[in-house]
Amino acid sequence: MTNELETERLLLRPMTAGDVESHIAMMQEPAVAQFLTPEHKPRSRAEEWRAVASVLGHWQIRGYGWFSVFEKETGAWAGRVGPWMPEGWPGLECGWSISSRCWGKGYAPEAAVATVRWTFDRFPELSRIISVIDPDNVNSQAVAKKIGEAKSGEVFEFWGSKLEIWAADREAWLSRFGSI
Template structure:
């Protein structure tokens, strides 16, 4: 299935592929990366394989999924980000996960903004959410920078989660 490729000022957002596995596995092996995710994921190469396969499979089922986040200047894999709505998820979500070497560069914000615009324009979404574990202050900061506001708290995958989001036409800081 063909998936849209997006380009931002500093990033290329392209479909994840099996060729991303080594970089993806290295990112997921980092406990600071894996422990911050709303979806619990192990850190082994087998866990990373299954996680990558889920994103690729999601694209096959839904027609969209997280993209590989690639630095335009270097071609280096920086992480993944994009739209997401697996079975049981509380809405159309936008998520992000970056390798720690790429933290603090604004890439999560840049990729998430592009993904939200895609959700509203390309997927005709009425609302876009992000599900974040309490205590993940870095992701809360990204959610706030992209215009999401705290909507509610839920139980998700056996633990508390914060649902941030915005509706179509809302100003980013309504």
């Protein structure tokens, strides 16, 4: 099973050490950090270095994790999308974050569909995929809707916020978006 994914406009592969600076730069954008840090604003480079180290470590420990997303047209790093389940997480999540210069092109949903398909293929016993989203993060909710997720009614408390769990059931998702 390949870890290199291709969509109409994007190439995806597991994040590597070479992507660390791009990831830190994205996380230091206020618009991106708003819903991704406990303070709702960018953190220091040192804190973001530690955070991205855990992204690379997630691949080592779990054997899966966030993919780096590259624009085919320019070759530029555009963000990170994919499966995520650190210790204590409420389920296997598909997460997404895109550099703000690339927002509004539908990259997050395009990449998310590819990684959810990859995740369901990788884990045949997985009955649903979730996304954990702040109730005020309307951009992320738009992505969840586009990839066939709906609010489950469950709430997950993290960093002092009550986050909503969006979810899609395996069979319904695969019949809508197709398997590998």
